[in-house]
Amino acid sequence: MSYKTIVVHLDTSQRVHPRLEMALHLAKHFGAHLTGVFAVFSPDPRSLYVMDGTADYYTAHEQLRAERRGAIERLFHAELRRAEIAGEWIAVDDPANLAVPLLGRYADLVIASQDDPHDPESYVGDYFPENLVMSAVRPVLLVPHATRVTSPGDHVMVCWDGSREATRAVHDALPFMRTARLTTIVAVNGGRGEPGARIPGTDIATVIARHGIRVEIRDVDASSGGPIGDTLLSEADALGADLLVMGAYGHSRWQELLMGGATRTILKSMTVPVLMSH
Incomplete structure (x- = not known):
């Protein structure tokens, strides 16, 4: 694809x-x-x-x-x-x-x-x-309305928690990963959506690697710190990533659009391009 x-x-x-x-x-x-x-x-x-x-x-x-x-x-x-x-x-x-x-x-x-x-x-x-x-x-x-990135996709950071939305985002972003120098899987809070996973992020990293993609894994614990969205943005900055990939969480209730906390934070404070899938 x-x-x-x-x-x-x-x-x-x-x-x-x-x-x-x-x-x-x-x-x-x-x-x-x-x-x-x-x-x-x-x-x-x-x-x-x-x-x-x-x-x-x-x-x-x-x-x-x-x-x-x-x-x-x-x-x-x-x-x-x-x-x-x-x-x-x-x-x-x-x-x-x-x-x-x-x-x-x-x-x-x-x-x-x-x-x-x-x-x-x-x-x-x-x-x-x-x-x-x-x-x-x-x-x-x-x-983002304020970013230095003009050609995203050299270092892709995947925000991974094992959810349906994250899984879809990973597969939607495969074209970027295939030409990236490096893809880093950042597993948040031990990949809570991965029942029985040996090491958080390893299973999805294996799937990605089979496409001939160079991939690494980082496990991030955001349970005791600030908002997950802020943690992800800090990780992207520390890694030097120029593209974030994440699932978007939200739903409509009557005429109100309710977005998940991490999604809201990223949408408001992103500093690098973000590929989102729902």
């Missing part, structure tokens, strides 16, 4: 260029078709008429967005030609929380960004990264 179809979410945010650069690099690396899906948050202008002057502001803002959209679309096509990558541009008017997961289902990998509270243009919908991970049914590579 490899990634032969990649979807990247594009918008008018400040970090759209690094995200596109990473998507182009990965499409070239894996020989994949790249689809750029442009989706932004567009409020109903009629809702702004209740305040004097807001209609004029909305019109001016839309013109600025149209200019930015044109610039990123021209860049997208120019970079496809330069890198000799097959691809297509899709601009959607539907809410991003609906459109991007739907289009992502027809891909092997979806690339999007972590929320950036300092950039209003990065907002495309409530809990967009969380909804994408939970509903796309495909692995999602989330790019």
Whole structure:
């Protein structure tokens, strides 16, 4: 298995260029078709008429967005030609929380960004990264809004606890591991989801190694310290990993999206790209 179809979410945010650069690099690396899906948050202008002057502001803002959209679309096509990558541009008017997961289902990998509270243009919908991970049914590579990594996958760190979600994430990330210099399995709290395991992480490490992947194991005890998510981020920093792989934990209750503690921490504080599967 490899990634032969990649979807990247594009918008008018400040970090759209690094995200596109990473998507182009990965499409070239894996020989994949790249689809750029442009989706932004567009409020109903009629809702702004209740305040004097807001209609004029909305019109001016839309013109600025149209200019930015044109610039990123021209860049997208120019970079496809330069890198000799097959691809297509899709601009959607539907809410991003609906459109991007739907289009992502027809891909092997979806690339999007972590929320950036300092950039209003990065907002495309409530809990967009969380909804994408939970509903796309495909692995999602989330790019931090502050990171030095431009080409992830040299040292892959797998967050392993023996769960269904972690197992799926491992297999979804195999294309990255096959070309990585090293993959490190970080077994959290003795791999509680591995009944009868001799040494935490050994069984999944054996499965990975059979793919010709160089793999090592580290056992981390997070039961008496701080949040597991913080422990994982500290391990990634100590190892020098440039890609985290983990299962995403969460479910919907009525209209509320409930995410697991480690998942919430990683989504908020990630400093390297994270591949998540649910």
